[in-house]
Amino acid sequence: xxxxxxxSTAAWTAVVVALAGFSVGGLGLVLGPNWLMFWVGIGLVVVxxxxxxxxxxAGLGSGRDAADPVDQPAPPRS
Numbered sequence: 463x464x465x466x467x468x469x470s471t472a473a474w475t476a477v478v479v480a481l482a483g484f485s486v487g488g489l490g491l492v493l494g495p496n497w498l499m500f501w502v503g504i505g506l507v508v509v510x511x512x513x514x515x516x517x518x519x520a521g522l523g524s525g526r527d528a529a530d531p532v533d534q535p536a537p538p539r540s
Contacts, residue, residue, distance in 0.1 A: 476514030483507035
Protein backbone atom coordinates (compact mmCIF):
# COMPACT_ATOMS: atom_id res chain seq x y z
CA UNK A 463 0.00 0.00 0.00
CA UNK A 464 2.96 2.33 -0.44
CA UNK A 465 1.81 3.45 -3.88
CA UNK A 466 1.45 7.16 -4.51
CA UNK A 467 -1.22 8.93 -6.50
CA UNK A 468 1.54 11.14 -7.88
CA UNK A 469 0.17 14.42 -6.58
CA SER A 470 2.54 17.12 -7.71
CA THR A 471 2.47 20.83 -8.28
CA ALA A 472 2.78 20.30 -12.03
CA ALA A 473 -0.13 17.85 -12.18
CA TRP A 474 -2.44 19.90 -9.98
CA THR A 475 -1.68 23.10 -11.89
CA ALA A 476 -2.48 21.39 -15.20
CA VAL A 477 -5.76 20.09 -13.74
CA VAL A 478 -6.74 23.52 -12.43
CA VAL A 479 -5.97 25.18 -15.78
CA ALA A 480 -8.01 22.53 -17.63
CA LEU A 481 -10.90 22.90 -15.18
CA ALA A 482 -10.82 26.67 -15.62
CA GLY A 483 -10.88 26.17 -19.40
CA PHE A 484 -13.91 23.88 -19.25
CA SER A 485 -15.64 26.34 -16.91
CA VAL A 486 -14.92 29.37 -19.10
CA GLY A 487 -15.93 27.52 -22.25
CA GLY A 488 -19.13 26.21 -20.71
CA LEU A 489 -20.03 29.62 -19.34
CA GLY A 490 -19.39 31.09 -22.77
CA LEU A 491 -21.91 28.66 -24.27
CA VAL A 492 -24.53 29.41 -21.65
CA LEU A 493 -24.16 33.21 -21.83
CA GLY A 494 -25.33 33.97 -25.27
CA PRO A 495 -23.45 31.98 -26.70
CA ASN A 496 -20.34 34.11 -26.37
CA TRP A 497 -18.00 32.51 -28.90
CA LEU A 498 -14.93 34.46 -27.85
CA MET A 499 -15.31 33.21 -24.29
CA PHE A 500 -15.88 29.68 -25.57
CA TRP A 501 -12.68 29.70 -27.65
CA VAL A 502 -10.66 31.18 -24.79
CA GLY A 503 -11.84 28.22 -22.70
CA ILE A 504 -10.82 25.80 -25.45
CA GLY A 505 -7.41 27.49 -25.56
CA LEU A 506 -6.97 26.98 -21.82
CA VAL A 507 -7.82 23.29 -22.13
CA VAL A 508 -5.28 22.88 -24.93
CA VAL A 509 -2.57 24.72 -22.95
CA UNK A 510 -3.13 22.74 -19.71
CA UNK A 511 -1.03 19.66 -20.62
CA UNK A 512 1.75 21.92 -21.86
CA UNK A 513 1.72 23.75 -18.52
CA UNK A 514 2.05 20.40 -16.75
CA UNK A 515 4.95 19.34 -18.94
CA UNK A 516 6.79 22.65 -18.51
CA UNK A 517 6.35 22.63 -14.73
CA UNK A 518 7.39 18.98 -14.59
CA UNK A 519 10.54 19.78 -16.56
CA ALA A 520 11.19 22.68 -14.19
CA GLY A 521 11.36 20.23 -11.30
CA LEU A 522 7.85 20.57 -9.90
CA GLY A 523 6.74 17.10 -11.04
CA SER A 524 6.59 13.91 -9.05
CA GLY A 525 10.34 13.32 -9.36
CA ARG A 526 9.98 9.71 -10.52
CA ASP A 527 11.40 8.47 -13.79
CA ALA A 528 11.26 5.21 -15.74
CA ALA A 529 14.33 3.84 -13.94
CA ASP A 530 12.67 4.09 -10.54
CA PRO A 531 12.78 0.68 -8.84
CA VAL A 532 9.16 1.08 -7.72
CA ASP A 533 8.09 0.87 -11.37
CA GLN A 534 10.05 -2.33 -12.00
CA PRO A 535 8.55 -5.74 -11.29
CA ALA A 536 9.98 -7.65 -8.37
CA PRO A 537 12.55 -10.31 -9.30
CA PRO A 538 11.23 -13.87 -9.11
CA ARG A 539 11.93 -15.76 -5.90
CA SER A 540 13.90 -18.95 -6.14
